[in-house]
Amino acid sequence: MIETNQGNSVVDQTKPMNTSLALVVAAAGMLLGIMAGRTAARIWLITTLVGVIAAAAAALTVLNGDDWEWRSGFTVGGELLHLRLDGISALFMMLLCVVGGAGSVYGSEYWSEIEHPRSARSGRVWWNILVLSMGLVLVMSNGLHFLIAWELFALSAYFLITLDRQRSEVRAAGWLYLAASHTGTLCLFAFFTSLAARTGSWELGPMRDQAALSPLFWLALVGFGLKAGLFPLHIWLPSAHANAPSHVSAILSGVAIKLGIYGLVRFSGWLPMPGGAGTVVAILGVISAVLGVAFALGQHDMKRLLAYHSVENIGIILIGLGFAMISVEHGNAAWGSLALAGGLLHVWNHGLFKALLFFGAGSVLHATGTREMSRLGGLWRRMPWTAGLFGLGALAICGLPPLNGFVSEWLVYLGLFDATILHESSAWEAIPAAIALGVTGALALACFIKVCGIVFLGAPRSEAAAHAHECGKSMRGAMCVLASCCVAIGLAPMVFWPAISRAASTWHPAWNVVQVPESLAPLGRVHVALAVVAIAAAALLWRRVKHQGFKRELTWDCGYAKPSARMQYTVGSFAGMITEWFAFILRPVKHMHRPKGPLPPESSFEEHTPETVLERVVAPFAHLIMRVSLLARRLQHGHTQSYVFYILIGLAALAAIVIAGGGQ
Amino acid sequence: MNTVVDIVLRLACWLLLAPLLPGIINRVKSWVAGRRGPPVLQLYYDLARLWKKSVVMSTLASPAFVVLPAVAWVALLAAAMLMPLGPAGAGLSFRGDVVLMLYLLGLGRFCTAWAAMETGSAFEGMGAVREVSYAVLAEAAMVAAMLSLSVQTHSLTLTTMLSPTAGAGAVLLAAGLFIVLLAENCRVPFDDPNTHLELTMIHEVMVLDHSGPPFAVILHGASMKLLFFAVLLTQAVLPMGKLGVVSSTCMLVAGVFVVTVSVGFVESLMARLAFRRVPLQLATAFLLCVFALLVAWKGGVA
Numbered sequence: 001m002i003e004t005n006q007g008n009s010v011v012d013q014t015k016p017m018n019t020s021l022a023l024v025v026a027a028a029g030m031l032l033g034i035m036a037g038r039t040a041a042r043i044w045l046i047t048t049l050v051g052v053i054a055a056a057a058a059a060l061t062v063l064n065g066d067d068w069e070w071r072s073g074f075t076v077g078g079e080l081l082h083l084r085l086d087g088i089s090a091l092f093m094m095l096l097c098v099v100g101g102a103g104s105v106y107g108s109e110y111w112s113e114i115e116h117p118r119s120a121r122s123g124r125v126w127w128n129i130l131v132l133s134m135g136l137v138l139v140m141s142n143g144l145h146f147l148i149a150w151e152l153f154a155l156s157a158y159f160l161i162t163l164d165r166q167r168s169e170v171r172a173a174g175w176l177y178l179a180a181s182h183t184g185t186l187c188l189f190a191f192f193t194s195l196a197a198r199t200g201s202w203e204l205g206p207m208r209d210q211a212a213l214s215p216l217f218w219l220a221l222v223g224f225g226l227k228a229g230l231f232p233l234h235i236w237l238p239s240a241h242a243n244a245p246s247h248v249s250a251i252l253s254g255v256a257i258k259l260g261i262y263g264l265v266r267f268s269g270w271l272p273m274p275g276g277a278g279t280v281v282a283i284l285g286v287i288s289a290v291l292g293v294a295f296a297l298g299q300h301d302m303k304r305l306l307a308y309h310s311v312e313n314i315g316i317i318l319i320g321l322g323f324a325m326i327s328v329e330h331g332n333a334a335w336g337s338l339a340l341a342g343g344l345l346h347v348w349n350h351g352l353f354k355a356l357l358f359f360g361a362g363s364v365l366h367a368t369g370t371r372e373m374s375r376l377g378g379l380w381r382r383m384p385w386t387a388g389l390f391g392l393g394a395l396a397i398c399g400l401p402p403l404n405g406f407v408s409e410w411l412v413y414l415g416l417f418d419a420t421i422l423h424e425s426s427a428w429e430a431i432p433a434a435i436a437l438g439v440t441g442a443l444a445l446a447c448f449i450k451v452c453g454i455v456f457l458g459a460p461r462s463e464a465a466a467h468a469h470e471c472g473k474s475m476r477g478a479m480c481v482l483a484s485c486c487v488a489i490g491l492a493p494m495v496f497w498p499a500i501s502r503a504a505s506t507w508h509p510a511w512n513v514v515q516v517p518e519s520l521a522p523l524g525r526v527h528v529a530l531a532v533v534a535i536a537a538a539a540l541l542w543r544r545v546k547h548q549g550f551k552r553e554l555t556w557d558c559g560y561a562k563p564s565a566r567m568q569y570t571v572g573s574f575a576g577m578i579t580e581w582f583a584f585i586l587r588p589v590k591h592m593h594r595p596k597g598p599l600p601p602e603s604s605f606e607e608h609t610p611e612t613v614l615e616r617v618v619a620p621f622a623h624l625i626m627r628v629s630l631l632a633r634r635l636q637h638g639h640t641q642s643y644v645f646y647i648l649i650g651l652a653a654l655a656a657i658v659i660a661g662g663g664q
Numbered sequence: 665m666n667t668v669v670d671i672v673l674r675l676a677c678w679l680l681l682a683p684l685l686p687g688i689i690n691r692v693k694s695w696v697a698g699r700r701g702p703p704v705l706q707l708y709y710d711l712a713r714l715w716k717k718s719v720v721m722s723t724l725a726s727p728a729f730v731v732l733p734a735v736a737w738v739a740l741l742a743a744a745m746l747m748p749l750g751p752a753g754a755g756l757s758f759r760g761d762v763v764l765m766l767y768l769l770g771l772g773r774f775c776t777a778w779a780a781m782e783t784g785s786a787f788e789g790m791g792a793v794r795e796v797s798y799a800v801l802a803e804a805a806m807v808a809a810m811l812s813l814s815v816q817t818h819s820l821t822l823t824t825m826l827s828p829t830a831g832a833g834a835v836l837l838a839a840g841l842f843i844v845l846l847a848e849n850c851r852v853p854f855d856d857p858n859t860h861l862e863l864t865m866i867h868e869v870m871v872l873d874h875s876g877p878p879f880a881v882i883l884h885g886a887s888m889k890l891l892f893f894a895v896l897l898t899q900a901v902l903p904m905g906k907l908g909v910v911s912s913t914c915m916l917v918a919g920v921f922v923v924t925v926s927v928g929f930v931e932s933l934m935a936r937l938a939f940r941r942v943p944l945q946l947a948t949a950f951l952l953c954v955f956a957l958l959v960a961w962k963g964g965v966a
Contacts, residue, residue: 438807458784550719569789
């Protein structure tokens with residue numbers, strides 16, 4: 001054992017050096033970007049990209065080789081710095097780099113100085129601070145420094161969300177985000193301090209042998225869960241994602257909420273698990289997945305809808321993680337590792353396609369000035385690139401072959417089916433989860449047909465949509481990069497498997513090596529064949545149609561010769577049937593004025609799905625707290641005489657206590 | 665060389681035999697109604713005629729309107745390649761292909777519904793909504809059915825899963841899958857493929873604006889989907905793996921024929937359900953599949 005270690009250290013002497021160097025370059029690039037951000041946009045972009053690429057290189061060396069670790073000789077805040085990049089953090093780092101890099105290119109055009117003279121400069125600076133602090137969260141291996149980086153990350157996200165703070169709804173969204181985020185931080189504060197108190201050190205690392213630590217997992221679940229946006233804790237997520245600038249929404253949804261998942265993956269691997277923790281995580285995952293997509297179907301705002309899909313995909317990731325935890329309880333690594341690998345790959349996948357979709361939504365918003373889907377339509381003609389790339393992202397997020405979403409969902413399914421056929425008690429958790437995953441997939445498909453159909457297809461529903469324009473090269477380029485990542489993972493899953501397997505085997509000390517599922521290679525080949533044959537068939541049919549000749553006519557509307565854009569299916573009518581099924585939980589708000597009498601006056605129908613948990617549960621509760629607090633405020637009114645009277649009462653009470661208890 | 669022959673034969677089987685099924689159904693329907701009815705090979709004539717026609721496209725439609733029917737067709741064909749054919753086994757088989765099969769059907773649905781939304785017509789929007797909404801329940805039933813087959817055979821490969829009989833739960837599973845077949849292929853009582861331009865349809869109304877070769881591809885794909893579900897149902901219920909080559913082939917053909925004829929009988933004897941009742945009917949299919957799963961579970965212990 002010792003010999004092999006020494007052998008490794010001789011061979012790999014250069015590797016940690018390379019990783020350190022890459023990380024130093026990355027940090028320097030980001031810091032230079034922060035300094036250049038206010039004045040020089042071009043230098044900012046170049047330094048940021050250099051930093052991001054260097055960090056990606058560091059993550060890649062770790063994913064292909066050994067962990068990287070560094071301890072400082074000096075203290076920061078009374079603690080020695082301890083940085084670590086292992087399989088799991090490198091996995092998240094890689095995603096951060098891809099989405100961060102694409103986002104900065106996209107943002108340089110989307111939030112340019114010409115269009116946003118007031119906030120473009122500070123936007124660039126905060127962007128770098130956000131990416132840098134997320135990177136710091138990933139490498140910090142000391143509880144105190146983790147919290148500091150976490151807080152920096154939360155605050156920089158707040159400033160990015162509220163870049164456009166002249167608008168009141170942006171301020172409201174930012175405030176809600178800040179409140180929710182700090183509630184989470186409060187839980188994490190309690191978590192890390194109790195961890196430090198019980199272990200006697202702020203150092204983080206595997207602590208599975210200390211059984212007394214297990215109840216702390218619940219604190220971590222709430223704290224990280226609030227950031228990840230799992231179902232009942234997602235209240236901040238829709239409005240923040242909808243109102244932030246689109247490149248910010250992309251990194252929030254693609255990476256920032258994944259840091260919540262990072263925390264959960266990290267500490268579910270390091271801490272001893274309380275009984276039933278895996279089941280709770282899996283149940284939360286199922287609820288988030290199904291209800292996330294159900295809420296998404298009820299939305300009329302394109303970016304809000306995408307935000308709810310983040311809840312859904314976080315649910316899918318948590319199903320994977322939850323079943324990995326259950327499998328540890330059952331002592332069966334085989335299916336647990338499949339589920340975990342699926343969940344971790346979905347972290348990447350969701351980051352990629354959700355950022356792509358938010359970029360697409362941003363491009364639509366940029367071109368038309370509205371996020372309201374019922375005012376859009378027929379955009380493919382004016383914005384073919386955006387429409388095509390958004391369609392690709394939609395295919396990926398619905399988990400359809402041959403794209404990346406299917407690969408990760410397929411791995412999770414394999415884990416669930418395997419858990420079922422073993423004929424153990426784990427099946428009672430796996431069966432509902434598998435069915436829920438199927439339902440989620442079908443609902444997501446319905447939802448994205450709705451988005452794509454209403455926004456990009458058909459006839460334009462407003463002047464703005466009719467005169468839209470395609471986005472520029474930078475925005476298009478950023479979308480193309482993400483789209484090609486989605487295609488690459490779908491067509492060649494074997495290439496990406498080592499990284500996933502490396503992360504999954506880092507998760508739990510008992511899982512030394514996570515074997516590649518023997519059918520992953522055939523799946524990749526099927527995907528390639530499917531893509532090739534589908535393109536060939538499409539080309540053949542296109543040629544046939546060209547050869548036979550075609551003419552354009554009005555859409556057939558039962559012989560009606562003047563169909564108008566208003567006759568098309570709308571957002572509400574498309575989702576009507578499914579939102580009705582889920583009405584008991586969605587609680588849609590309807591206002592209907594039926595036509596009455598022989599000469600009916602104007603009639604109207606309006607429906608929207610509110611953020612039910614926020615408006616029906618959290619808001620009344622907060623209102624109650626406010627009322628109690630207001631009662632307490634009556635004590636404070638500025639009359640000095642009364643304050644003297646309070647002091648007198650206080651002293652009298654103290655005297656009474658001293659006299660009554662004086663004997664002791 | 666052998667694999668090439670195998671694939672060519674398999675493709676020929678799926679592509680050439682599929683259009684026969686709607687013809688058989690129509691024959692059964694006309695026989696029950698006492699009419700002469702169209703020839704059994706009517707769909708072949710229709711396909712040939714459509715392939716030679718030119719295309720009328722909506723002014724609103726993008727090139728995807730033409731291209732996506734081809735993609736949907738390829739997705740269905742790929743699902744068919746994963747489906748074992750009695751003694752011949754599947755064209756391609758690996759662990760977890762059952763999930764791929766389910767999602768390939770999803771890909772087909774995505775493409776059809778997208779193409780329907782292209783025209784901006786309220787009718788086609790309506791059809792797309794129904795297609796994707798009912799699919800949610802059908803998907804739940806399919807996953808439960810596949811789980812029950814998996815539990816029974818301890819396998820995740822379609823070839824193994826479909827080789828024995830579904831055991832004691834076979835009747836439940838057959839009933840559940842038959843309802844899913846009717847819904848997924850838009851037959852009575854969920855949809856009436858005979859009517860045109862009605863507000864009450866799913867599939868026909870989605871393809872209202874298609875014409876010429878793309879429409880031929882859509883019709884052929886629909887018939888392939890019907891054959892696919894019939895083959896799935898037959899093999900899930902009958903013990904294909906226990907028989908010899910000849911008898912299992914005969915069994916498969918007979919099974920598909922019986923399923924097709926019963927679709928025809930259902931269509932002749934039943935009226936279309938009110939749309940409000942459709943989700944209930946599909947929920948019944950889901951429950952039947954869940955009960956089949958429970959029976960399979962119970963059987964697995966012994």
